[in-house]
Amino acid sequence: xxxxxxxxxxxxxxxxxxxxxxxxxxxxxxxxxxxxxxxxxxxxxxxxxxxxxxxxxxxxxxxxxxxxxxxxxxxxxxxxxxxxxxxxxxxxxxxxxxxxxxxxxxxxxxxxxxxxxxxxxxxxxxxxxxxxxxxxxxxxxxxxxxxxxxxxxxxxxxxxxxxxxxxxxxxxxxxxxxxxxxxxxxxxxxxxxxxxxxxxxxxxxxxxxxxxxxxxxxxxxxxxxxxxxxxxxxxxxxxxxxxxxxxxxxxxxxxxxxxxxxxxxxxxxxxxxxxxxxxxxxxxxxxxxxxxxxxxxxxxxxxxxxxxxxxxxxxxx
Numbered sequence: 263x264x265x266x267x268x269x270x271x272x273x274x275x276x277x278x279x280x281x282x283x284x285x286x287x288x289x290x291x292x293x294x295x296x297x298x299x300x301x302x303x304x305x306x307x308x309x310x311x312x313x314x315x316x317x318x319x320x321x322x323x324x325x326x327x328x329x330x331x332x333x334x335x336x337x338x339x340x341x342x343x344x345x346x347x348x349x350x351x352x353x354x355x356x357x358x359x360x361x362x363x364x365x366x367x368x369x370x371x372x373x374x375x376x377x378x379x380x381x382x383x384x385x386x387x388x389x390x391x392x393x394x395x396x397x398x399x400x401x402x403x404x405x406x407x408x409x410x411x412x413x414x415x416x417x418x419x420x421x422x423x424x425x426x427x428x429x430x431x432x433x434x435x436x437x438x439x440x441x442x443x444x445x446x447x448x449x450x451x452x453x454x455x456x457x458x459x460x461x462x463x464x465x466x467x468x469x470x471x472x473x474x475x476x477x478x479x480x481x482x483x484x485x486x487x488x489x490x491x492x493x494x495x496x497x498x499x500x501x502x503x504x505x506x507x508x509x510x511x512x513x514x515x516x517x518x519x520x521x522x523x524x525x526x527x528x529x530x531x532x533x534x535x536x537x538x539x540x541x542x543x544x545x546x547x548x549x550x551x552x553x554x555x556x557x558x559x560x561x562x563x564x565x566x567x568x569x570x571x572x573x574x575x576x577x578x579x
Contacts, residue, residue, distance in 0.1 A: 278323040286316030333550060335407060338377050342408045343443065345375045347436040350414070353395075354432035363395040363428060381405040396422050410439060446543075453540045460540075464533040465558050472522045473566035479518060481574055526563055530555035 289312045349370060356366035371379040385401040396419045403412050414435055421431045534555050538548020 274324075274327055278320050278327075281323045282316045282320030285319035286312050288312075288315060329549070332546075336547065338406055339408045341377060342406050343410050343439070345378060346408075346410060346414065347439040347443070349375045349378055350432045350436040350439070354429045354436065357429040357432070364398065367395055367398055377406060378402065395428070410442075414439075449543075450541055456540055457537055460533050460536055464529055464555055465562055468529050469526065469559050469563035470566050472525060473563050473570055476518060476522055476567055477570040477574060522563070523560070526559045527556060530559050 289308065352370040352372075352375075353363075353366050356369055357363055361369065368382070371382055373379060381402055382398075385405070396415065399415045399418065403415050417435060418428070418431070421428065531552055534548040534551035535545050536548065537551050538545050541547070
């Protein structure tokens with residue numbers, strides 16, 4: 263396993279370097295296509311831009327890799343919890359039918375019990391010589407990061423040492439797991455209203471408000487400039503030498519759009535983390551929703567902004 267982990271790291275590190283170098287050299291290779299933007303940059307700024315692009319691509323590659331690993335692990339944990347009650351019930355029924363615990367364990371391995379079946383078949387040769395079902399399942403808990411699975415194996419160990427009836431114990435554990443799954447689904451159902459409300463605000467509500475604000479700020483700034491110019495010309499025509507100027511530096515449209523983009527990003531990430539708590543009970547579970555929230559909020563923002571801008575243009579504002 264250590265060799266596989268080391269080879270996995272080497273392969274991905276090599277690809278991340280290639281990915282980073284590709285973006286590092288992209289400004290130089292594509293200079294002719296973006297000369298109107300890049301020609302105004304000094305040499306130091308051009309190098310800084312290339313370095314930022316390369317490091318961003320390098321970091322983004324590893325973020326994607328670890329995010330995919332995280333979601334695979336979480337899927338295995340969820341899938342294990344779903345199939346564990348039926349798997350334990352199958353083992354218990356085979357034991358109560360007269361099978362030896364070891365035989366009952368491997369007879370119960372069916373394809374629909376993955377990932378338990380897959381991992382048990384992988385370690386079957388390693389587990390040769392084990393005399394108890396606990397020793398067999400102990401290999402399994404090292405392969406699957408599941409708290410219910412670890413608790414189940416711990417209970418089986420204590421029951422085996424105390425001499426309890428294994429078949430009845432496994433059925434009892436399976437029933438308890440089904441009850442916990444049922445309670446979790448009821449909690450998810452009871453929080454659906456909050457989830458829908460947060461999703462609506464994140465995808466439609468906040469982009470709509472920010473789009474209206476951005477268009478209003480742009481229109482107000484335009485009218486303010488026209489008013490200042492007209493008022494200055496009027497005073498100049500009267501022969502007055504009073505200067506009409508503003509000591510406050512105004513934000514450019516690009517800076518305003520950047521601020522609103524950051525606000526949308528913060529709202530999307532915050533809403534995703536809240537959904538993780540409400541829907542799954544863990545903050546980190548909400549990270550998966552950022553993949554959908556961030557692009558949807560940005561798309562909604564630009565659509566609403568275009569719509570509001572067209573309305574104001576139609577009214578001559």
